[in-house]
Amino acid sequence: MMPTEQTAQPAWTRPRRFDRNLVVIGAGSAGLVSAYIAAAAKARVTLVEAHKMGGDCLNFGCVPSKALIKSAKVAHQMRHADQYGLEAVEPKVPFSAVMERVHKVITEIEPHDSVERYTRLGVEVLQGYARLVDPWTVEIALNDGGTQRLTTRAVIIATGAQPFVPPIPGIDAVGYLTSDTLWERLRDRPAAPKRLVVLGGGPIGCEVAQSFVRLGSKVTQIEMAPRLMMREDEDASALVEASLKADGVHVLTGHKAVACGVEAGEKWIDVEHQGTLQRVFFDDIIVAVGRAPRLKGFGLEELGIKVDRVVETNAYLQTLHPHILAAGDVAGPYQFTHVAGHQAWFAAMNALFGDLKRFKADYSVIPWATFTDPEVARVGLSETEAREQKIPYEVTRFGIDDLDRAIADGSARGFVKVLTVPGKDRILGATIVGEHAGDLLAEFVFAMKHGLGLGKILGTIHIYPTLAEANKMVAGQWRRAHINGFLLSLLERFQTWRRG
Numbered sequence: 121m122m123p124t125e126q127t128a129q130p131a132w133t134r135p136r137r138f139d140r141n142l143v144v145i146g147a148g149s150a151g152l153v154s155a156y157i158a159a160a161a162k163a164r165v166t167l168v169e170a171h172k173m174g175g176d177c178l179n180f181g182c183v184p185s186k187a188l189i190k191s192a193k194v195a196h197q198m199r200h201a202d203q204y205g206l207e208a209v210e211p212k213v214p215f216s217a218v219m220e221r222v223h224k225v226i227t228e229i230e231p232h233d234s235v236e237r238y239t240r241l242g243v244e245v246l247q248g249y250a251r252l253v254d255p256w257t258v259e260i261a262l263n264d265g266g267t268q269r270l271t272t273r274a275v276i277i278a279t280g281a282q283p284f285v286p287p288i289p290g291i292d293a294v295g296y297l298t299s300d301t302l303w304e305r306l307r308d309r310p311a312a313p314k315r316l317v318v319l320g321g322g323p324i325g326c327e328v329a330q331s332f333v334r335l336g337s338k339v340t341q342i343e344m345a346p347r348l349m350m351r352e353d354e355d356a357s358a359l360v361e362a363s364l365k366a367d368g369v370h371v372l373t374g375h376k377a378v379a380c381g382v383e384a385g386e387k388w389i390d391v392e393h394q395g396t397l398q399r400v401f402f403d404d405i406i407v408a409v410g411r412a413p414r415l416k417g418f419g420l421e422e423l424g425i426k427v428d429r430v431v432e433t434n435a436y437l438q439t440l441h442p443h444i445l446a447a448g449d450v451a452g453p454y455q456f457t458h459v460a461g462h463q464a465w466f467a468a469m470n471a472l473f474g475d476l477k478r479f480k481a482d483y484s485v486i487p488w489a490t491f492t493d494p495e496v497a498r499v500g501l502s503e504t505e506a507r508e509q510k511i512p513y514e515v516t517r518f519g520i521d522d523l524d525r526a527i528a529d530g531s532a533r534g535f536v537k538v539l540t541v542p543g544k545d546r547i548l549g550a551t552i553v554g555e556h557a558g559d560l561l562a563e564f565v566f567a568m569k570h571g572l573g574l575g576k577i578l579g580t581i582h583i584y585p586t587l588a589e590a591n592k593m594v595a596g597q598w599r600r601a602h603i604n605g606f607l608l609s610l611l612e613r614f615q616t617w618r619r620g
């Protein structure tokens with residue numbers, strides 16, 4: 121990410137006056153927050169969005185996927201209502217109604233990211249495609265015709281990422297769906313796809329595979345790595361895989377997609393596993409094998425900015441032109457809404473005040489969650505990472521199957537796993553697998569951010585009976601494993617002596 125041997129080429133003349141303090145390109149999570157901060161700091165700021173306000177998170181990502189997950193979970197609970205003493209029923213799934221709800225949820229959240237709201241906050245919003253014509257000039261091809269040129273003291277690139285489609289022979293011919301297209305293309309379907317292939321076993325692949333199988337699709341999920349959710353520890357990904365399989369997903373890990381095609385009107389994909397080919401027939405395929413930053417076509421290369429994988433930036437999110445910065449998916453190294461928003465603060469502050477004081481983007485405590493059922497949430501180191509980086513650690517684990525509230529709720533599965541510095545309660549990382557893991561993790565995120573150890577969590581009252589007690593339980597487990605034997609025997613002798 122660091123601009124290294126690159127040097128800015130002196131081919132352009134810096135204007136003496138500027139129309140704007142800041143132009144932000146892209147109104148997704150990173151761009152919206154950057155523009156908001158600039159307006160709050162009384163800067164003259166223009167936010168340019170070519171497509172939809174709110175970017176991927178609102179329109180194609182977090183929001184629609186979480187709305188779909190909720191409908192799918194209700195369907196699942198109806199199917200398994202007998203676990204709660206009710207009559208289990210096979211839900212009728214008018215799929216277009218489910219998708220209508222997804223779109224209704226987007227519409228309800230839309231005002232948070234709207235042109236009107238940001239205009240009220242003091243941001244000028246232009247709807248059009250922005251291009252850097254020199255380091256201080258942005259040209260906007262306005263959506264309703266015409267172009268506008270603005271000179272600006274600083275620019276934040278917040279153009280996000282888009283689904284990567286692998287060059288599998290025949291993939292174009294079969295017609296694939298991605299997270300960008302599935303919400304519109306499946307909108308009016310009366311039923312969920314009959315036979316669905318989900319290509320990819322990352323967060324998107326797992327979330328959609330489980331949702332669609334619960335809504336009635338026959339799902340085959342293809343992942344070339346040896347297991348699903350490779351970024352997480354094996355114990356976490358094993359629980360997710362078991363849950364997807366229990367829901368009926370046909371999981372093919374260690375399978376590489378090699379070709380697609382149509383045969384007698386039927387779509388197929390060939391997958392290879394240990395030298396053997398297998399053909400899977402399907403009606404629809406969702407490609408979810410990663411997201412590639414939007415880097416090209418708006419002038420970065422012409423300015424000499426390297427765009428190999430992400431926009432190359434330094435620790436302050438500055439490109440080789442220090443007044444051009446980047447935030448969000450386009451900058452990496454993470455692809456999460458909350459990280460985009462977090463980076464936006466650093467990018468906006470450095471864009472506006474960088475010549476006075478710069479702030480290093482802080483990635484020390486980055487949490488995330490995958491909203492499968494069970495959810496998987498993590499902050500800090502995993503065991504795999506600790507081993508790879510040769511960082512000494514101790515593991516404390518509490519099984520959620522032993523937690524009163526989880527038992528009462530019928531969700532007694534999963535675990536809380538905490539990595540600590542050997543002999544100390546300092547937290548190196550935490551992984552939670554279970555119901556509401558994403559919410560439960562917040563306590564560990566807070567503790568890590570503020571240097572609080574497991575002792576502090578143990579000394580905090582947690583309401584009974586809640587899932588959050590799992591955090592205290594794991595802290596208690598750590599304490600019991602670190603009891604000072606010598607002190608304990610002294611204590612025993614003291615009590616004996618007191619009895620006379």
Ligand SMILES: Cc1cc2nc3c(=O)[nH]c(=O)nc-3n(C[C@H](O)[C@H](O)[C@H](O)COP(=O)(O)OP(=O)(O)OC[C@H]3O[C@@H](n4cnc5c(N)ncnc54)[C@H](O)[C@@H]3O)c2cc1C
Binds near residue numbers: 168177299414418
């Ligand atoms: C299915 C799915 C589920 C997800 N779920 C989660 C989740 O649960 N939690 C989570 O944290 N993250 C989730 N993500 C990731 C999250 O959506 C992204 O990390 C986040 O949207 C990144 O925000 P951004 O501002 O960097 O980019 P984006 O949201 O992509 O915004 C970039 C914007 O820039 C615009 N743009 C691009 N080029 C130009 C140009 N030249 N001129 C003008 N405008 C331009 C684009 O139109 C776009 O609107 C999910 C993603 C997907 C696809």
Ligand SMILES: NC(=O)c1ccc[n+]([C@@H]2O[C@H](COP(=O)([O-])OP(=O)(O)OC[C@H]3O[C@@H](n4cnc5c(N)ncnc54)[C@H](O)[C@@H]3O)[C@@H](O)[C@H]2O)c1
Binds near residue numbers: 324345488
């Ligand atoms: N809950 C969340 O926070 C959430 C949800 C969805 C997405 N996201 C973000 O979006 C990003 C992209 O997600 P994603 O799941 O698309 O990507 P990913 O890179 O996380 O996972 C893609 C998976 O596809 C596999 N793969 C790649 N090529 C393949 C092929 N040809 N055949 C079979 N498998 C193949 C990879 O081995 C990998 O496991 C994530 O990294 C995450 O940051 C976050």
